[in-house]
Amino acid sequence: MNIQIKAKNIELTPSLKDFAEKKIGSLEKYFNLMQTPDDPSLVSRIEAVVEVGKTTLHHRKGDIFRAEALLSFHRNTLRAAKSADDLEKAIDAVRDDLQRQITTFKEKLIDKSRNQQ
Secondary structure (H helix, E strand, O other): OEEEEEEEOOOOOHHHHHHHHHHHHOOHHHHHOOOEOOEOOOHHHOEEEEEEEEOOOOOOOOOOEEEEEEEEEOOEEEEEEEEEOOHHHHHHHHHHHHHHHHHHHHHHHHHHHHHHO
16 A cells, blocks of 8 residues: 655654554555455555645634545545544544445445345
8 A cells, every 4th residue: 555645734743654654554454355366456556645734824723633535446536534633633533434435335345246146
């Protein structure tokens, strides 16, 4: 899985980059289950673009952080965006949303293959 991390209105520290890579990279195990014997290289073709940052530089009620992730694989794209008062909470929420979308996608594939038989 190729992961690109971009920062907007904040500095991308190594610890923040590692945290985001670890959280988004943990979604790779869900794609391992979707591999087929005729297509074992699905995981290597997954592209993840993660954008983290502050929504604006001048909030009155404190900082509001936003995380957005775009997951592209085999002509499919999944997108999740969340805002929170802490950047790590926003990244966790994006990861959870993407996990839900991946499992829904897998269930659709399974149902589709069952209906074709």
